[in-house]
Every structure is written in structure tokens, then in C-alpha cells.
Amino acid sequence: MEVKQISVFLENRNGQLKEVTKILADNNIDIEALNIAETAEYGIVRLIVDNVQKAIDALIGDGFIISVNPVTVCNVPNVVGSLNRVLDKIAEANINIEYMYSIFGGKNAESKMVFKSDDPDLLKKVIG
Amino acid sequence: MEKYYQKELETMPREELKKLQSEKLVKQVRHAWDNCPDYRKKMEEAGLTPDDIKGIEDLHKLPFTSKDDLRDNYPFAMLAKPLADCVRIHSTSGTTGKRVIAYYTADDIRMWDECCARSLAAAGATREDMVQVSYGYGLFTGGAGFHGGSHLLGSTTIPMSSGNTDRQLQFMVDLGTTVLCCTPSYAAYLGETIKEKGIKNDIKLKAGIFGAEAWSEEMRRDIQEALGIKAYDIYGLTELSGPGVAYECSAQSGMHVNEDHFIAEIVDPETFEPLPAGSKGELVFTSLDKEAMPIIRYRTKDICVLSDEKCSCGRTFIKMAKPMGRSDDMLIIKGVNVFPSQIETVLLNNGYQANYQIIVDRVKNTDTFDINVELTPDKFTGNLGDISKKEKELVLALKSMLGIMANVHLVPPKSIARSEGKAVRIIDNRKI
Numbered sequence: 001m002e003v004k005q006i007s008v009f010l011e012n013r014n015g016q017l018k019e020v021t022k023i024l025a026d027n028n029i030d031i032e033a034l035n036i037a038e039t040a041e042y043g044i045v046r047l048i049v050d051n052v053q054k055a056i057d058a059l060i061g062d063g064f065i066i067s068v069n070p071v072t073v074c075n076v077p078n079v080v081g082s083l084n085r086v087l088d089k090i091a092e093a094n095i096n097i098e099y100m101y102s103i104f105g106g107k108n109a110e111s112k113m114v115f116k117s118d119d120p121d122l123l124k125k126v127i128g
Numbered sequence: 129m130e131k132y133y134q135k136e137l138e139t140m141p142r143e144e145l146k147k148l149q150s151e152k153l154v155k156q157v158r159h160a161w162d163n164c165p166d167y168r169k170k171m172e173e174a175g176l177t178p179d180d181i182k183g184i185e186d187l188h189k190l191p192f193t194s195k196d197d198l199r200d201n202y203p204f205a206m207l208a209k210p211l212a213d214c215v216r217i218h219s220t221s222g223t224t225g226k227r228v229i230a231y232y233t234a235d236d237i238r239m240w241d242e243c244c245a246r247s248l249a250a251a252g253a254t255r256e257d258m259v260q261v262s263y264g265y266g267l268f269t270g271g272a273g274f275h276g277g278s279h280l281l282g283s284t285t286i287p288m289s290s291g292n293t294d295r296q297l298q299f300m301v302d303l304g305t306t307v308l309c310c311t312p313s314y315a316a317y318l319g320e321t322i323k324e325k326g327i328k329n330d331i332k333l334k335a336g337i338f339g340a341e342a343w344s345e346e347m348r349r350d351i352q353e354a355l356g357i358k359a360y361d362i363y364g365l366t367e368l369s370g371p372g373v374a375y376e377c378s379a380q381s382g383m384h385v386n387e388d389h390f391i392a393e394i395v396d397p398e399t400f401e402p403l404p405a406g407s408k409g410e411l412v413f414t415s416l417d418k419e420a421m422p423i424i425r426y427r428t429k430d431i432c433v434l435s436d437e438k439c440s441c442g443r444t445f446i447k448m449a450k451p452m453g454r455s456d457d458m459l460i461i462k463g464v465n466v467f468p469s470q471i472e473t474v475l476l477n478n479g480y481q482a483n484y485q486i487i488v489d490r491v492k493n494t495d496t497f498d499i500n501v502e503l504t505p506d507k508f509t510g511n512l513g514d515i516s517k518k519e520k521e522l523v524l525a526l527k528s529m530l531g532i533m534a535n536v537h538l539v540p541p542k543s544i545a546r547s548e549g550k551a552v553r554i555i556d557n558r559k560i
């Protein structure tokens with residue numbers, strides 16, 4: 001499944017992430033997945049939300065720098081070796097993954113993986 | 129073949145030129161003393177009378193004139209001729225306080241137009257050329273100066289003024305404009321638009337004269353490529369006349385000062401002592417022919433270098449380098465002079481906005497130099513590696529402009545502290 005992920009550029013200091021979550025809460029937007037990549041100086045918060053356009057408007061309206069990218073989400077059954085099988089398929093198709101992260105606690109206790117690749121269309125075909 | 133507008137003056141042997149300057153300086157000082165109470169008062173305070181100024185060797189004795197002096201005398205007190213003899217005024221933008229009004233007699237206009245005609249000729253323009261003047265017309269001197277220069281030279285003048293890009297390009301294509309005069313940033317914008325519209329082959333431009341704002345060699349290359357022209361620099365100040373105080377020749381390696389009309393000096397920005405050619409310091413100008421508003425040792429606050437090396441174009445006038453910045457915001461970091469304007473130029477040339485902050489400190493007797501730059505939305509890809517890559521690009525671009533390394537940090541927009549809406553540019557934590 002392909003979804004739109006919002007990345008927000010943040011300074012790495014106290015309270016910055018809370019500003020983002022507050023804007024989303026104030027606009028009644030549900031966060032389905034959240035991941036943070038950071039260095040000592042700045043961070044990028046990656047979000048998957050239920051109402052992408054509303055979140056984009058709210059964040060830009062508040063002066064945040066954001067980028068919207070397609071990512072591929074795939075179910076990973078809670079069984080030994082299932083993630084390995086997914087990664088095998090990706091490697092076979094020669095798709096370059098820039099980063100990935102997992103979402104736990106889905107409705108049927110199944111995990112999901114989020115992949116950011118250089119070829120989302122192909123990735124969708126392979127694991128989608 | 130190098131083209132000149134007034135070859136005899138522009139290539140005059142330096143000994144003769146110095147004699148001419150001396151004769152004119154004596155007269156100009158006498159004129160200022162006789163007609164401007166402010167100049168007379170300052171000379172009296174320095175214990176001088178016009179008799180003490182016998183030639184250019186006495187120039188250094190004269191008191192300086194600052195922009196504040198001109199502002200304080202707003203609107204009429206610097207006038208050295210009856211208003212009836214003035215045929216026109218221009219004015220500075222006055223963004224930082226009172227405006228400076230510049231007055232011109234008919235001869236002052238003639239001198240200024242000649243300076244601009246020299247610039248156009250040096251860029252290769254002749255009476256066969258179509259000159260599009262896309263500087264603003266009005267109180268600003270850009271439009272009027274080139275308009276007059278082009279007219280004197282006998283080129284066909286298109287008085288476009290600034291803005292309305294579609295119309296600019298339509299005239300350029302339909303009339304076959306060969307010489308463009310505008311600000312470098314507008315030239316770059318026209319270049320981009322021409323590329324977007326895919327009309328480069330319909331453009332017949334061969335040269336452009338770009339001034340009134342800071343631009344880099346890198347920008348020159350980009351403009352030359354985008355427009356398929358040679359791009360020439362020009363320098364001027366409303367206080368002195370307008371564009372054309374100094375102009376670039378085919379060598380494109382500095383601007384020849386019109387020394388038969390203006391004397392250029394470089395002085396130490398701290399002690400105000402005159403410095404020899406080749407030294408970096410504050411540029412000071414003295415007018416030699418101005419009737420309505422003589423200007424004696426005017427401190428431009430531009431930091432610059434003069435070169436008296438022989439130029440391949442045959443002109444004997446001294447050359448000034450592109451100003452490196454303003455004397456009032458110079459920083460010395462690791463022994464190197466750094467100007468915020470240089471940093472601004474690099475940022476703008478690399479597609480950033482001029483929202484930055486310089487942080488200087490001293491750790492273990494060594495200066496540290498950090499620059500925070502606000503990231504712009506179009507540069508954010510969402511990828512962490514791209515950010516450090518962009519930081520490294522800026523470090524290299526700044527190193528080639530400044531000669532020293534700065535640590536560059538990209539930061540979110542509006543994260544740089546602002547005071548009264550303007551970003552605080554410099555934080556110097558050194559305790560010296």
C-alpha cells in the first residue's frame with residue numbers, strides 16, 4: 001500500500017516535537033505512525049496521518065518546513081522470518097531503500113513496515 | 129578592437145592626468161569654499177583655506193564628507209549654485225533615514241552622461257546598437273544615467289524601465305536589442321525566463337551592463353551563459369552623479385574610475401590614513417567638475433582595492449575591484465576581513481534567502497566561526513543526508529568567497545532571533 005508521508009524539519013531542541021503534535025491535535029488529526037531521524041543539531045520527524053492534506057495545510061500555515069513523499073507500507077505477520085522474506089523480495093528486485101521503520105500495535109497485533117525507496121511504484125508491485 | 133567614447137581622455141598618460149586632476153581640484157575646492165558653508169566651516173576647523181590646496185598632493189589635508197553631512201544639509205544646504213542653474217535632481221532611496229538629494233546643472237548632466245557613454249562604448253556599444261535600459265526610471269539614477277549615455281553615444285535607446293518581464297522580452301526579441309542595462313539580479317531572472325520560454329535563439333544580445341547591487345563572479349558566469357553575452361560591471365553613487373563613476377572594460381577585471389572627473393582614494397577604515405594602491409580599505413571619492421554639488425573626500429563606506437596596474441584595454445584610469453562589503457559591518461575572523469554582504473551574496477547565489485546569523489567566538493585563543501542559515505521549503509527533501517550535503521556545499525561556496533572555513537548549520541525558518549522583524553545578523557561572543 002502506498003501512502004503519503006510528511007517529513008517535518010525541526011531544530012533539535014526541547015519542545016519542538018511537541019509543537020508539531022499540538023498542531024495536529026488541535027486540528028483533530030490522528031497520527032498513525034511517527035519516526036524521528038536526528039543529528040545533534042536538527043531532526044526530521046516523519047509522520048503518517050489520517051488526513052494528509054489537513055496536516056500539510058496546518059503545518060505550513062504554522063511556518064514549518066515540510067516535504068511530502070510517497071512511502072510503501074506492508075504488513076509483516078508476527079511470525080519468525082517474515083521481515084526477512086520481505087527484504088529478500090526487495091533485494092531481488094534491486095530496489096534501493098533509503099530508510100525504513102516499523103509500526104507496532106496494529107488492530108490484529110500485526111506489525112507493519114514503512115519503506116522509503118527510490119522506486120515506490122516498483123516496490124508496491126513487489127511487496128505492496 | 130577596444131572601443132572608446134573619449135579615447136584621448138580615457139587613455140591619457142598618467143603624468144598629464146595628474147596635472148589635469150591637480151588643476152581641477154584647486155578649482156573644485158575653491159568652488160566648495162565659496163559656495164557651501166558646510167565645506168568652508170569644516171576647512172576652517174582644520175585650519176585650511178583654499179590656498180593650502182595646490183594640487184592632488186594636498187588632497188589628504190582636506191576633511192572627509194560623510195553621508196550624514198549630506199543628510200544633515202537636506203534639502204538645499206549642499207547646493208553650490210543658484211537653484212535656477214540646476215536642471216534636475218535625483219535622490220537616494222532614503223531607506224535608512226532622510227534622503228540625500230543630488231542636484232545637477234546642465235554641465236553636470238553632460239559629464240554624467242559622458243561617463244555612461246564611456247561605459248557603453250567599453251561594453252562594445254556603437255550608434256548601430258539597440259540599448260534596452262531596464263533600470264528603474266525616476267528619482268533613482270540607474271535609468272536616467274544609461275538613458276543619457278546611450279543617447280550621447282548615438283545608440284537607439286529603449287527606455288523600458290524595470291519590471292514587466294513579458295514586455296521586456298517581447299521588445300528584446302522584436303527589436304533585436306543588443307545591449308541590456310539593468311541590475312544583475314534582474315539580468316539573472318531574465319536569463320531564467322528566456323530559458324523557460326526556450327527563446328534563447330531569438331535573443332540578439334551581445335553585452336550587458338549590470339550594477340546598483342552586489343554580484344559575484346559566479347553570477348557573472350551564469351548571466352553570461354544564460355543570455356549569451358559579455359556582462360560588465362559598473363559603479364556609481366547618486367551623491368557623485370549616478371552610474372558611471374567607474375566602469376568595466378573588455379578585460380572584465382575591475383572598473384576604471386573616470387579619473388578626469390573623480391579622484392579615488394583608499395583609506396584605512398579605522399585611522400582614515402590614505403593607503404597605497406593594492407591595499408584594502410574604504411573607498412573615498414572627490415569630484416573634480418561638479419558644479420551644483422561639489423563632493424570633497426566622500427566616504428563611501430565601501431571596502432575596496434584600487435589597482436594601478438596597466439590594463440590590456442589601453443585605458444590609463446586606475447581600476448577599482450568590486451566592493452567587498454561595507455566598512456561599518458566588517459568583522460575580523462581568524463585575521464581575515466569578513467563582510468556579511470559577502471555571505472549574503474553566496475546565500476542568494478545558492479538559492480537561499482538572506483536569513484542567516486553569524487556567530488563568532490574565541491576558544492583556546494582561536495576564533496570559531498559559525499553561520500546559521502534558514503532552510504527554504506523548496507530545498508527540503510525530507511532526507512537527512514541531503515541536509516548535510518547542502519551544508520557542505522555552502523561551506524565550500526563560502527570558503528571560496530571568504531577564504532576561510534565556516535561551520536554552516538541549516539536551521540528551520542524563523543528560528544533565527546529577530547529584533548524588530550529583522551534577523552540579528554552577528555553575534556560576536558569574543559572578549560577581546
Ligand SMILES: [Zn+2]
Pocket residue numbers: 377378379384439440441442443
Ligand atoms: Zn581596461
